[in-house]
Amino acid sequence: MKWLPSARRLAHQVVRPESRWHAAVASTPRHAYVPGWWERDDADGWRLHSGPDDPVTWMETAYSDRTLVTQVGGHHADLVGQAPVLASGRPASSSTLPSLVVRMYRHAMISDSDDILVTTGSGYGTALACARLGAGRVTSIDVDEHLVRLATDRLALHGEAPRMLVRDITGPLPGRYDRIVTTVSVRQIPVSWLRALRPGGRLVTTVSGTGLILTADKNADGGADGRIEWDRAGFMAARHGDGSHHPDSHWKEAGEGDGEETSTSRYPLLDPRDAWDVMSMLELTCPGIDYRVREAGGTRTVWLLHPDGSWARASATGFLDSPVVHESGPQRLWDRLERIRHRLNRSGSLPVYGARVSITPDGETTLSRGSWSTTL
Incomplete structure (x- = not known):
């Protein structure tokens, strides 16, 4: 399929031409990382779409600036032919809209010599990081072995071989990094992130259940200082298992x-x-x-x-x-x-956006603005 014109059109839509991320978006085959996706069928259900079965819709959908749900409950959209056509439950994994992936990377202020840790998901965000920095500077992790295996194979098909690992993002992390960027959310900054960051390194994430993007730079004490950006984003909470949910008892x-x-x-x-x-x-x-x-x-x-x-x-x-x-x-x-x-x-306003962020070496995270403060 002729996907390059679609990728270039997407790049012009979401990134300014002078940005160093423009070439990455324009040269990355997003459709290869999202061969199947779920869309809302009604208020309580999801319908599976197979890209290869409808190439025109596949190209239009993959190269649109939207988030594509790739897992509902325990059902992976990648498993077309095995997954049910209709499913119920909550989204458990997705391919984030490209403009937001780029915004998260831009908040990280990534330089050409930085070693970065990112979350895997569909693998598209990892592919963008590889296109921008080279695969040797990228480590990508996910708690879901299935997702890591698929992303590894798809990256390899396009000549990219970053370090791919099955890990809980909130647990111990391998290696040291200049930047940690997650497209999953956490309630409190994990101590493992602070330990894995090099001095002066930066982390970028979102606070679970909110629209808050948190950026912070590691300080000399082993903690980090930063702020809640004026930008907005919301991601699924970091998973610790297969992503299935139990029904609400009440x-x-x-x-x-x-x-x-x-x-x-x-x-x-x-x-x-x-x-x-x-x-x-x-x-x-x-x-x-x-x-x-x-x-x-x-x-x-x-x-x-x-x-x-x-x-x-x-x-x-x-x-x-x-x-x-x-x-x-x-x-x-x-x-x-x-x-x-x-x-x-x-x-006339609430103090959350623009709040100062202070993170202690043991991960205690406090937001403050004016007289208001809260500890996560």
Whole structure:
């Protein structure tokens, strides 16, 4: 297939011509790393697409600036013919939209002589790093042996042989690096990252459940100092196993029950994922919330569910209507959301973006801006 024109078009779309990443995007065959992908079929399901079965759609999709889901639950899209055509569950791996991969690398301020550690996923981000630096300066790791094996084979087909390893990104890391860039998120910076970074080395990652990009440079004490960038991004949390998820034990109650308290919100209905600063602030104060949304019969409903059994359900029929809220469990999740919206309305902004980041040698990570601070 003639893919180079598509890759060059993508490069012009996502990177300025004078950027050193332009040639990398223009010369990397993204379609080779995403032969299959999942797309939403309905509110609760996913449909498998096979690139070789529809080459025109494959080229259009692979060279668009969008994230392509490559694994749902335990089902790899790569296993076309073995994976079911329809699947349910949560995304567990993806090929990140190319513009965001480049942005993460640019936040790392990578020089030509840097040795870098990246996360594998589909292998496309690793391929871009190899095209930019040379494979000898790139180490790529993933907890999923299947993904590492496929990416290794596909990189080799295009003449690239970086160091590929099956590892938990939050555990011990092999070697020393000038840059660590992850396209998975973590709650707290792993101590292993600080130990693997050379003096003055930089790490770039995102905070789990938020839209916060964290950059930090290793200091003389063995910790790191940095900031939350004004840029925004959200990645799947770092996995420690096969990526499967257990069903929510309290979902039925949250979907149908009246809860322990019923109230009427003073604000219009909001899905926090539509307001990155609100979602990020809520995650920092109450980590682990899962969000669900449904529209039926003119009524829109937003659910917040927490692993401790807390849940909130808010429903409204109009954009400006005050939603009716049901809550239950150890925490009042919608009340927490309302307090954040109070603060936003009172102050005009939330302090998360632009916050200073301080990381101790044992990984304790503190964000601060003005009088506000929080430790992850």
